């Protein structure tokens with residue numbers, strides 16, 4: 001049995017970022033505008049610190065103006081809201097990203113709703129959610145992870161998405177729901193499966209395209225994957241690896257990768273699949289926001 005094609009998200013993300021770097025330079029040349037991204041981190045969550053550092057670095061590498069605001073965990077909700085308000089009115093800032101999760105005493109939805117939809121490069125504001133759901137993708141800012149998954153699918157399958165059975169496992173606002181909207185707009189037949197879905201292995205087996213976004217290590221068995229299916233694994237789960245000694249850990253996806261290789265036609269690895277695409281799409285959204293705010 002031939003093994004699945006490994007979808008190289010790192011390489012695809014690199015080409016996207018090169019293209020954005022070129023387009024940002026052209027925008028600066030023609031209009032004097034340098035895309036500006038502000039990333040806000042509240043607290044010291046180690047995973048969030050890594051994500052924010054990577055976003056900041058990527059923005060600088062694309063030639064953007066990048067502003068990182070790191071606030072202590074005990075910062076009041078009012079102070080976070082007032083920072084967002086300041087960034088909303090800063091003409092040098094075109095994209096605002098508030099890293100989630102926020103500390104428990106801050107109302108996440110209140111903060112996300114205050115971000116100007118035109119600067120909402122995460123695509124989490126209800127206006128952007130509504131535009132995407134209504135099929136008005138061209139005027140929305142689309143959440144970065146599902147947008148990146150769609151790029152990977154198109155690079156892998158070309159123009160053949162219409163009519164395919166797509167199963168999205170996970171119903172989060174950040175990935176599952178927007179992913180389903182995007183696939184529906186590509187004319188896939190979309191199923192959203194989740195923890196209460198009956199006969200989940202059989203539902204997944206019927207899919208031509210599987211997007212796994214549950215956040216639980218290797219929860220999707222390799223033998224659940226239909227022969228030749230395309231698998232996009234959004235999960236990034238750190239698990240201890242006792243066989244490799246003290247404190248060592250490794251990253252795995254939501255799909256049992258090794259076993260899935262025997263069934264899938266193509267599959268993303270973890271790491272090196274969806275992860276790099278999320279940051280690349282944040283750069284795409286920031287450039288898009290900067291261009292739109294010009295007009």
Ligand code: GUN
Pocket residue numbers: 097098099100101122144145174
């Ligand atoms: N935390 C986990 N994923 C994300 C994301 O895509 N955006 C933000 N802002 N926070 C996150």
